[in-house]
Amino acid sequence: xxxxxxxxxxxxxxxxxxxxxxxTAGDPHPAATVGLMHALVxxxxxxxxxxxxxxxxxxxxxxxxxxxxxxxxxxxSLLDVLxxxxxxxxxxxxxxxxxxxxxxxxxxxxxxxxAQKAMEAGVDGVLTVDLPPxxxxxxxxxxxSHGLEAIFxxxxxxxxxxxxxxxKHASGYVYYVSLKGVTGATNLDLESVATKLSSLRQKLxxxxxxxxxxxxxxxxxxxxxIADSVIIGSRLVQxxxxxxxxxxxxxxxxMREVRSAMDSARQ
Numbered sequence: 001x002x003x004x005x006x007x008x009x010x011x012x013x014x015x016x017x018x019x020x021x022x023x024t025a026g027d028p029h030p031a032a033t034v035g036l037m038h039a040l041v042x043x044x045x046x047x048x049x050x051x052x053x054x055x056x057x058x059x060x061x062x063x064x065x066x067x068x069x070x071x072x073x074x075x076x077s078l079l080d081v082l083x084x085x086x087x088x089x090x091x092x093x094x095x096x097x098x099x100x101x102x103x104x105x106x107x108x109x110x111x112x113x114x115a116q117k118a119m120e121a122g123v124d125g126v127l128t129v130d131l132p133p134x135x136x137x138x139x140x141x142x143x144x145s146h147g148l149e150a151i152f153x154x155x156x157x158x159x160x161x162x163x164x165x166x167x168k169h170a171s172g173y174v175y176y177v178s179l180k181g182v183t184g185a186t187n188l189d190l191e192s193v194a195t196k197l198s199s200l201r202q203k204l205x206x207x208x209x210x211x212x213x214x215x216x217x218x219x220x221x222x223x224x225x226i227a228d229s230v231i232i233g234s235r236l237v238q239x240x241x242x243x244x245x246x247x248x249x250x251x252x253x254x255m256r257e258v259r260s261a262m263d264s265a266r267q
Contacts, residue, residue, distance in 0.1 A: 003096040003124045004149050004172040007046050008207045008228070017224045018173075019044055019259055020209055021251075022100065022233035023240060024051040024067035025084055026076030032245040034087045039248035040236075041095050043255025049127070049231065052081050052101030059129045063234045066241065078105040078114070082121040089122035098125040098151060098172070111139050115146040125149035125172045133165035140169040153177055156196060163203050173207040173229060176200065178214075188213035194226045217261035224265040232258065 001009065011018055021040045025033050037048055053071035057064060078101075085097050099118065106114050106128065118126065126143055128136070133152055140150035149172030154163060156179065166174065178193050197208055210223050211231030220230045239254065240247045 002147065002149060002172070003094065004047065004098075007096055008173065011046065017227060017262055017265070018046040018207070018209065018229035019220075019255065019262060020047045020049055020098075020211075020229050020231045021045050021236050021255065022049040022051060022211075022231065023236055023251075024053055024064060024071055025081040026053055026071030026074055027067040027237070027240055028070055028244045028247075030071075030074055030076055030080055030084070033084045035245075035248055036240070036251060037084075037088050037097075038091065039252045040255055041092060043252035044259030045095070045255055047096045047098060047124075047229070049098045049100045049233070050081065050085065051233075052078055052099055052105055054102045054105065057102065057129075061234060063237050063241065067237045070241075078109060079117070082117050082123070085118075085123055086121040093122075096124040097122065098127055098149070099123055100127040101129065103128050103131045106139070111142045115142045115148060119146040119148060123148060125151045127151040127153065127175060129153065133162060133169055136169055140171075144171065149173075151175060154200065156192070160203070163200065167204055170204070170206055173209050174200070174204055175231060176208050176210050176227070178210050178212045178223075188219065190222055190226070193223070197226055217257045220258045221261035221265045224262040230258070230262060 023036055053068040053076050057068050126148055143150045150169055151172050152166045152170045153175050155177040178188055207228035209229035209231045210227040214220050214223055214230060214232050215235040223230050236251055239250050243250055
């Protein structure tokens with residue numbers, strides 16, 4: 001089994017849900033990223049989503065957009081991000097790492113070369129925000145040939161035919177965007193999320209993670225009652241913006257608070 005599959009299997013055995021934090025690679029500085037990744041794991045993260053900075057992050061709200069801008073100002077490239085994962089693996093061989101970003105940097109490198117380098121660096125999965133499932137077959141196939149999971153987004157507006165397409169190509173887990181809008185929005189309707197997840201589970205066998213709109217332990221606890229994983233991004237990226245390289249202890253403390261709340265969700 002892959003690291004992602006192993007993680008979900010272990011959590012299921014222990015009747016827990018995965019905690020998946022997101023930070024942008026290279027923010028606030030490339031030298032800080034690996035330390036922040038380790039801090040998140042120490043705080044209780046089960047899987048890490050590492051954002052690849054991009055100049056036009058259309059799915060992201062202002063907090064993560066600014067993080068990309070700060071990272072790109074340091075010249076952070078996709079190769080640099082892979083180097084960060086490689087450095088992370090020197091101390092952590094077990095925590096899955098998913099790269100989350102946009103198609104352009106991968107297209108520029110080439111699918112085959114990217115997949116080879118990502119595998120060698122220790123990446124476990126790739127989520128390409130702006131590559132729809134009906135066009136993702138070639139990349140998903142190459143990723144899987146290198147032992148990498150192809151992870152997809154679903155949204156409240158995703159039609160059934162596209163869910164079927166995602167089911168054909170997806171592996172690892174599926175990321176359900178809990179609301180209409182960009183990252184950092186706050187109008188989370190848990191009842192509608194629960195209804196949608198129930199429908200999706202009839203079509204998907206993979207674990208489903210819920211992200212967008214989760215900014216505190218209370219909301220994370222509520223989402224943990226209905227989802228297989230809780231994904232948190234903008235709140236963590238805001239901590240990095242506010243505290244820079246000194247954000248590590250704050251990220252760790254927040255992860256511990258959320259982890260504790262999630263673990264008590266189904267007790």
